[in-house]
Amino acid sequence: MRQLIIKIPKGKKEEILDLAEDLNGINSICLEEGGNDVFVIFLPNQKVNDFLKKLDDFGKPEISLIPRGVITLYPPASDSPDQVIDVQPKSSLEIYLGGIQSVGSLKGLIGYSIAAGIIVWIGLYTSNIFLLIAAMLVAPFAGPAMNAALATSAGTKDLLRSSLKRYILAIGIGVAVSYLMSVIFPLEVLTPLMVEISQVSKVALLLPLVSGFAGAINIVQSERDSLVSGAAVGILVAASLAPPVGLIGAGIYMMDWGVIWSSVFRVVLQLFGIHLAATLVFYFYGKVKPDGVRFLQGNKIMTWLTSGFVVLAIGAMMFWQFSEPPFLRKASMNTELTELLASELQKLENIEVISKEVSFTQIKINGKATVQYDVTVLPKNKKMNEKDLKMTIIDHLKKNIRYQDDNLHEVYQIKIVED
Missing domain, CATH: 1.20.1080 (Glycerol uptake facilitator protein)
Structure with a gap:
């Protein structure tokens, strides 16, 4: 509910009170002040704009709108909870x-x-x-x-x-x-x-x-x-x-x-x-x-x-x-490429993946955006030397990571760790 204080020349008291009542106004008060009537009216938020539009037909009112929520209570007292739960949006x-x-x-x-x-x-x-x-x-x-x-x-x-x-x-x-x-x-x-x-x-x-x-x-x-x-x-x-x-x-x-x-x-x-x-x-x-x-x-x-x-x-x-692409989609492409990288690494049975990360650099190579794959793995096959294992991983990734955009220059950093 909103409280309005309205000052208007005398002679329109009943019309204004009836208008307020038609728009669900509550606890309306009319006071006399010289040649004017002063009204204190409480209206639902959504009715304020309609009330003021119709009020213009009664002359040149002076209006004070208090932009604060007001709780109006009226008989019967048992209905008070229902009276205060109707919270409406503000008027336009x-x-x-x-x-x-x-x-x-x-x-x-x-x-x-x-x-x-x-x-x-x-x-x-x-x-x-x-x-x-x-x-x-x-x-x-x-x-x-x-x-x-x-x-x-x-x-x-x-x-x-x-x-x-x-x-x-x-x-x-x-x-x-x-x-x-x-x-x-x-x-x-x-x-x-x-x-x-x-x-x-x-x-x-x-x-x-x-x-x-x-x-x-x-x-x-x-x-x-x-x-x-x-x-x-x-x-x-x-x-x-x-x-x-x-x-x-x-x-x-x-x-x-x-x-x-x-x-x-x-x-x-x-x-x-x-x-x-x-x-x-x-x-x-x-x-x-x-x-x-x-x-x-x-x-x-x-x-x-x-x-x-x-x-x-x-x-x-x-x-x-x-x-x-990939100029304006790098952030989401990071996620998508990381998912592809994880999927392909799982297919390699001779390694245990410790960590993986995909990131775009600020450097362009051959006019293409550069994406770097950082992978840390633990070898399961102790007989394979480090160089051959790295080449096996890189070859597999180059052949199998197929992304929707070919405008990428891919570089790989493979780290082999021991337990």
């Missing part, structure tokens, strides 16, 4: 106004972007996952992401333009800070964590879709209906953006175009995926539509054009990802 008006209100100060956006950029770079430089998580806590990406989706859902060009500017500013600051940190503390080689983050999975689109869905659900739901804090959802959104943004700056410093382009791909894909999922939630669940908010006159054409552009952009990026 509150969702939209909350998004605008959360825009905040540019100074805060710039400050948090600088802090997040520094923390991300240190985390990448030291291969410290905990610092990356800390950066996700302060990275100011969730606000612009959700507001851009709200703008598309409502068809409001000004909010979309403002949100995109804040997006670009936050990302640009993150890239610049990472680059400056690399200048101050020169990088000679990419750290293992940088290499790992630079590799894209074929399921990379799922993360931004889930992030956008979760972020929008958190905004639409009433605070008493939310099982997850807003900060946790903000981390989920930033998790898909903060690390690759920091990696772009480091990649520019080292002029590593493979890292740069794979990170740019991830950032752009995350932005589009978050935007699409959040827009759908706001439009269909939150009812934030061009004609669905009381005072708002959005543009339906802008909603459909922007959404169509995002869908086409995602489709184009998916086509690029799957038509350019």
Whole structure:
């Protein structure tokens, strides 16, 4: 339930109370104040926007909407548990106004972007996952992401333009800070964590879709209906953006175009995926539509054009990802190749496999991406010398590992250990 305080010229008392009752209003109060009537009305969340739209027919009301959940109790007392369990999503008006209100100060956006950029770079430089998580806590990406989706859902060009500017500013600051940190503390080689983050999975689109869905659900739901804090959802959104943004700056410093382009791909894909999922939630669940908010006159054409552009952009990026292997699928190919390697090693009866690992290097040989197979084995046949055993393993792997992509240069590191 939401509490509204409404001030309106006298003469409409009965009509307004009847309107509130028709929309399931509870515990309504009317007070006199000079030449005006002041109403205190409690309405279900989903009825607030409808009530305010109809209220415009009664003149020029002054409205105070308190964006807090209210528990209303009324006779009989035995029904109290049933009266408080009906927790509804916020009204479209509150969702939209909350998004605008959360825009905040540019100074805060710039400050948090600088802090997040520094923390991300240190985390990448030291291969410290905990610092990356800390950066996700302060990275100011969730606000612009959700507001851009709200703008598309409502068809409001000004909010979309403002949100995109804040997006670009936050990302640009993150890239610049990472680059400056690399200048101050020169990088000679990419750290293992940088290499790992630079590799894209074929399921990379799922993360931004889930992030956008979760972020929008958190905004639409009433605070008493939310099982997850807003900060946790903000981390989920930033998790898909903060690390690759920091990696772009480091990649520019080292002029590593493979890292740069794979990170740019991830950032752009995350932005589009978050935007699409959040827009759908706001439009269909939150009812934030061009004609669905009381005072708002959005543009339906802008909603459909922007959404169509995002869908086409995602489709184009998916086509690029799957038509350019292994450049944009290294992370998932690691897993697939490791499974193939394990399967083939099991067929060799004269060895016991101790460990196995597949990894892509940053080096290209003959224009092909280089994949390295690291295998440690314990020989069962003590009579076979080490050199012959290594050649037997390598020959078997070369003949039998058949992957869907031939654009790979394979190298092998076989280690023989003794018990």
